[in-house]
Amino acid sequence: MAPTRDTPFRSADMSMVQLYISNEIGREVVNALGELGLVQFRDLNGDISAFQRAFTQDIRRLDNVERQLRFFHAQMEKAGIPLRKLDLDVGTLDAPTTTLIDELADRSQSLEQRVASLNESYETLKKREVELTEWRWVLREAGGFFDRAHGNVEEIRASTDNDDAPLLQDVEHNNSAPEVERSFSGMNIGFVAGVIARDRVAAFERILWRTLRGNLYMNQAEIPEPLVDPSTNEPVQKNVFVIFAHGKEILAKIRKISESMSAEVYNVDENSDLRRDQVHEVNARLNDVQNVLRNTQQTLEAELTQISRSLAAWMVLVGKEKAVYNTLNLFSFDRARRTLIAEGWCPSNDLPLIRSTLQDVNNRAGLSVPSIINVIQTNKKPPTYLKTNKFTEGFQTIVNAYGTASYQEVNPAIPVIVTFPFLFAVMFGDLGHAIIMLSAAIAMIYWEKPLKKVTFELFAMVYYGRYIALVMALFSVYTGLIYNDIFSKSMTLFDSQWQWVVPDKWHPGQSVSGNLTSSNYRYPFGVDWRWHGTENDLLFSNSYKMKMSIILGWAHMTYSLCFSYINARHFKRPIDIWGNFIPGMIFFQAIFGYLVMCIIYKWTVDWVGLGIAPPGLLNMLIYMFLQPGKLDMRLYAGQETVQVILLLLAFAQVPILLFLKPFYLRWEHNRARAKGYRGIGERSRVSALDGDDEDGDGQNGRHSIGSDDEGVAMITQNIDEDEEHEEFDFSEVMIHQVIHTIEFCLNCVSHTASYLRLWALSLAHQQLSAVLWSMTMAPALSSKGIGGGLYLVAAFYMFFCLSCIILIIMEGVSAMLHSLRLAWVESFSKFAEFGGWPFAPFSFSSMIEESEELKDYLG
């Protein structure tokens, strides 16, 4: 393999490598490679389910540790303890040793138990506390009932013992207070006291009433403060109730009903002295419980605070360790030799680095058996690995959003770095808006580090594209100067090429028109400011911008088409040059290249000076097709002949495009077969040579050159046998080419038309900013006095905010999307295949970056 330097121009050279690693240092090697992030491992155990793999046990253990760590995090959140986040930019974590991981596992195991038991006792205590609080409320409220009830004893009795009411009434009347208390039990009236949730009170009352047929007297009072339910941790409003009833059975029934309604029944003494003692006791117990509760809480918090310091680091460690074992599970394990065998893709130029890394790990472990890394030949399609840096990353992402370039084809992101922002700027051209955008982009780049931490998603997206924004803004400054637009106003940077011709009896309101100041002076840079605000401004700018769109589109597409030549040459497919690139190019240039030439030629002729009416180019193009050989209006001498020749040339390319490539391929194929070559997978090859090697070579499609017998044995374990041995099928090639031809020819027309969006959007942008100015600033500037000043301030705020929101953000996004489409469709369709698959190496840094779970732990 030629050691060419990897450039962003095309994918780096990739090699399939095989690693032989001693079992003892497997973990360390994978760790080191993970830090390096240059190898993408292939799964060699595809036929083995996830549970049967060698390191599943370790992964399970780590899963458990991870669960425990997450449990701590949840506990910390509950207790409101802040997590100390890990900043990977500041300090990196060293590769953990096995003992460290074991220690961590043990430690989190014991910590989990501790936290769990603390939690449990906390919950029991909390429950006890709630009960005691309820009891206290019952005692307090029930006391009130009793005091009131004793005043009404006679009435109760009157209602219960109706028969002998008159007799007893007298007796009761003379009774003193202490005797009244005794009389309660004497009357055989019992009571049930308790607490019930307020929303159940109504149902409770109804049930009691129905089951006891009204034989009860119920009293209740609301507890003013909500009580916390320890099981759900939610505050519940509750009521205290005391039910008086007659007879033991009824009381038992009431108790049962209360239980079924999940009311808490508490023991309350009838005697007020006893009740006072009870209250005291309850208060004392409540105090005790609260003390213990506070202590438990403090211990728990102290424990969690200690964990919070290192939780993030642990989480990352465990995540890495899990990734290592998951990778190890992809390796095939030779039990007899205690060797791990791995296969994977890596950039060829980084092989020495990988080799030295392996050597380092070996030396550190002091192992005599070396780790071996072998490059193996394969006809599998390598992954596309396009190196990026801080600047190109955003552009590459734009391209990758469309597709992954085929291995080693021209990286479509290379032209995009300039063409995408430039076409954006053609649509966005306004110096004022561009300067605001430029300052935003420069600010984002200047405060790159602090802004990186912002997690707000929308901003993170803009931040990610900060270099794209920078280039877009720079080009917009340029196009703004060309369009001579700054917030829809013009700048008089140079002398105008026009002067007003003022009639003798001119009065305000009379129309004046311009005259060229000199035949030899033209406005040197951009659009002449005299055009600004004129009545026929749009007439001029539309013609100018439309033609510019066509010319820029033609240039963009021609440039893109040239890449297909570079691709064909790189892949050594001359037929793509002769059968696709050249006829395509001639077709495109004969029609649209000619149009562009005509546009430019028409500009260079002084039609007014010659006194000839200028021909319309659109009509010219239409007549060129509709009636070849005839002219609507003459542009230059010999135009008919040239047009006929070009037209014939263009149409002559269609059959070449259609047939040259398929027939050449068929001829090539037939020639190869005539010489006796066959495809590798074809059955006709099953000969005397080798019966069992057929599997290894045929199915895997790999010649095991450079690897010994055991290598072949290992390779046969591969599962992804999706190798394509393309049988040559003429009809398929033909159909493909017909589609390509039709698509190409039609696209030449539609894509050129599609570039007219450059004109449409720049027109829209300019008109919108002019409207905004005339609706906010213009009336404010013409108003006078203090009121006018205040109006100006308000109008400016509005003007500025709307400029930013509508003209910069909204218009910017729309121009960006249009430019994106021009890159994706109009440009990429000319050369890029997008048949690749991305290189995704095993790397800790990208794993941590992409992990959703670890996001909470990283600062």
Add this chain to the structure above:
Amino acid sequence: MANGWSIIIGLVVIVAMSTAAWFFSPKGENQVLWRSSLILTFVSCYLMWAITFLAQLHPLIEPRRSDLRKEFIHH
């Protein structure tokens, strides 16, 4: 001063700039990036300037307005 020849002069200038960009791009794996981006930038900017200049070289219509104030009519 600024007449039809400006197009040619401009072309010469950007060809010179592109050549300079080709040879003075920083060496290293990103050289191709520098060359491609710089030359494309020069060409794009030149194209746009040249188109704008050409469009005004032999104007077919002249500006016309009727809302001019007295003070500005002779500017």
